[in-house]
Amino acid sequence: MYCLETFSETRPEILRALIQHYPLATVVSMGGNGLEANAIPLHLAPGVEPVLQGHIARANPLWRETNPNNEVLVIFQGPQHYISPSWYATKAETGKVVPTWNRAYPVVTQTTYR
Numbered sequence: 001m002y003c004l005e006t007f008s009e010t011r012p013e014i015l016r017a018l019i020q021h022y023p024l025a026t027v028v029s030m031g032g033n034g035l036e037a038n039a040i041p042l043h044l045a046p047g048v049e050p051v052l053q054g055h056i057a058r059a060n061p062l063w064r065e066t067n068p069n070n071e072v073l074v075i076f077q078g079p080q081h082y083i084s085p086s087w088y089a090t091k092a093e094t095g096k097v098v099p100t101w102n103r104a105y106p107v108v109t110q111t112t113y114r
Contacts (some may be wrong), residue, residue: 012050019044019076026052027072038062042074065092 009015019025025042028035040062042054052074056063066072085097 010027016044016050018078019052022078024077025052026075026077027062028075029062029066030070031061033065036062036065042076 009018009046019042023043025040026042027038027042029038030036038056040054040056042052045051045053050073083100085091085099088097091097
């Protein structure tokens with residue numbers, strides 16, 4: 001995933017804190033119908049090596065269709081908010097502003113599905 005180095009976070013303590021505060025992850029995997037994205041709450045299991053654990057509902061085909069030896073992509077999103085153009089002082093001056101989305105860049109990790 002493209003992320004400017006300026007916004008890249010690599011400190012383990014910060015990454016752990018983000019996962020603890022925002023545990024809903026997007027898990028992207030290759031399923032029977034191609035790429036699948038699922039919102040799954042995950043947490044870091046205690047231990048030296050980081051291991052993500054969570055619960056997949058029995059009705060969700062993710063647990064049946066994903067090969068346990070395949071990698072999955074896990075994305076955690078931090079806080080985020082819509083920024084209206086009316087919030088910019090330049091809106092009144094020039095009118096040349098656009099809306100944006102103020103967000104923490106996501107933490108992306110690849111892991112083996114287990």
